[in-house]
Amino acid sequence: MRREKAISESRVEMAQVMFPPDANQAGNIHGGSIMKLIDTAAGIVAMRHCRTNVVTASMDRLDFYEPVFVGELVILRAAINYVGNTSMEVGVRVEAEDLMTGDVRHTNSAYLTLVSLGENRRPMPVPKILCQREDEKRRFEEGKIRAQRRRELRKKRNKR
Numbered sequence: 001m002r003r004e005k006a007i008s009e010s011r012v013e014m015a016q017v018m019f020p021p022d023a024n025q026a027g028n029i030h031g032g033s034i035m036k037l038i039d040t041a042a043g044i045v046a047m048r049h050c051r052t053n054v055v056t057a058s059m060d061r062l063d064f065y066e067p068v069f070v071g072e073l074v075i076l077r078a079a080i081n082y083v084g085n086t087s088m089e090v091g092v093r094v095e096a097e098d099l100m101t102g103d104v105r106h107t108n109s110a111y112l113t114l115v116s117l118g119e120n121r122r123p124m125p126v127p128k129i130l131c132q133r134e135d136e137k138r139r140f141e142e143g144k145i146r147a148q149r150r151r152e153l154r155k156k157r158n159k160r
Contacts, residue, residue, distance in 0.1 A: 004130040010048035011079040014041050020070055027036050029068040034094060035160060038062070041078040042090040046114040049080050049088060050126040053117045060146060066096065068107050073097040082143025086123035087115045089143040111146060121139040
C-alpha cells in the first residue's frame with residue numbers, strides 16, 4: 001500500500017572525516033570519494049522512504065564548488081525532493097568542516113534518481129511524500145520539473 005510519508009521520516013545526515021587514502025598527492029579529496037558518499041546518503045534516504053532495495057538510476061549535475069582536504073569532516077544532508085511512481089529524487093548537500101577552526105564550507109550539491117525494487121528485482125511503487133514546509137513544497141515542484149526533463153531526455157535518447 002502506498003501511503004504518504006513525511007519527508008522528515010527518511011531524511012539523513014552523515015559525517016565522515018576524510019583521510020589520506022581518499023586524497024590525491026596535493027591533499028585534495030578525490031571527487032569519486034565524494035560521489036560515493038553522496039550515493040550512499042541518497043541510497044539510505046530512498047531505502048528509509050520505501051523500505052525496499054533501491055538502485056541509483058541517475059545523478060543529475062554534481063557540482064564541485066570548493067575542494068575538500070584531508071582531515072576535514074564531510075557532512076552530507078540528504079532528503080527526498082520528489083517521487084514518481086517507482087522512482088524518487090533525492091537531493092544531497094555536502095559541506096566540509098575544518099575541525100580545528102570550525103569553519104564550514106558548502107562544497108557540493110547533487111540530485112540523484114533512485115528506483116525502488118521489489119523481490120523480483122523489478123521496479124515497484126513508492127510511497128508519496130507529504131510536503132509539510134514551504135521549502136519542501138518548493139523542492140517538490142523543482143524536482144517535478146527535473147523529472148520531466150529526465151523523461152524527455154530519455155525519450156530522445158531512445159529514438160536514436
